[in-house]
Amino acid sequence: MEKSSFENKPLAVKKETKVVKAKKKKQKVKTTTAGKTKAESIPAKNEEDVDDEDVEEKNESTTSPGNTTILNILTKKINNYAIQNDLSTEYCFLVDMSLPSGRNRFFIYDLKKNTIINSGLVSHGSCNETFLARPRFSNATSSGCSSLGKYKVGEFYRGKYGKSFRLYGLDDCNSNAYKRAVVIHGFDCVPDKEIYPRVLCNSFGCVMVSYNFFDKISRIIGKSGKPIVLWIYQ
Numbered sequence: 751m752e753k754s755s756f757e758n759k760p761l762a763v764k765k766e767t768k769v770v771k772a773k774k775k776k777q778k779v780k781t782t783t784a785g786k787t788k789a790e791s792i793p794a795k796n797e798e799d800v801d802d803e804d805v806e807e808k809n810e811s812t813t814s815p816g817n818t819t820i821l822n823i824l825t826k827k828i829n830n831y832a833i834q835n836d837l838s839t840e841y842c843f844l845v846d847m848s849l850p851s852g853r854n855r856f857f858i859y860d861l862k863k864n865t866i867i868n869s870g871l872v873s874h875g876s877c878n879e880t881f882l883a884r885p886r887f888s889n890a891t892s893s894g895c896s897s898l899g900k901y902k903v904g905e906f907y908r909g910k911y912g913k914s915f916r917l918y919g920l921d922d923c924n925s926n927a928y929k930r931a932v933v934i935h936g937f938d939c940v941p942d943k944e945i946y947p948r949v950l951c952n953s954f955g956c957v958m959v960s961y962n963f964f965d966k967i968s969r970i971i972g973k974s975g976k977p978i979v980l981w982i983y984q
Contacts, residue, residue: 847874847983889922
């Protein structure tokens with residue numbers, strides 16, 4: 751604690767009133783100093799002090815799909831579809847293409863707890879253009895575009911872009927996914943954190959995420975006893 755300027759000087763005691771006045775002034779200075787010391791004594795949490803649980807909680811609390819009403823409808827449909835088709839009723843993956851590419855728009859959803867447990871950036875297809883800021887969609891072979899609809903997450907393999915999961919289109923609008931080699935994979939142009947208002951790099955139609963987020967997806971797939979449904983929507 752800092753010392754007040756009065757503590758280095760003898761107090762005058764000729765009159766009682768002076769002594770009382772000096773004490774009051776001294777108390778005021780000490781109170782101000784104590785308040786300052788208390789505020790300064792609270793340590794800031796350094797980056798290296800933040801553990802994985804803190805990061806997960808922060809990520810979970812800040813993620814938000816563009817339309818939560820649509821999210822609730824989709825997750826109920828996914829759960830019903832999964833029950834009917836022997837797919838996972840524990841987890842699903844949701845990609846909200848209505849959000850800017852610089853925002854987290856790939857959501858890992860816990861169907862049992864009805865909550866988002868993680869999210870990350872994901873690229874959309876370039877449709878064979880030099881760059882596409884906003885997504886367009888096509889199921890055509892060699893279109894280079896993303897395709898809307900439900901997918902079954904298939905087997906793990908190592909391909910052109912390293913660790914990957916095959917995708918099988920479950921709707922008419924994405925029925926060519928396997929033939930087009932549309933997969934989930936990581937790539938180094940996708941960062942781990944949101945970059946909005948900047949835009950993200952494009953894929954050739956694949957669900958392209960950061961390497962770290964791919965590992966998180968892999969862990970969820972590994973924990974799931976049945977294939978997981980991924981739904982790309984707008």
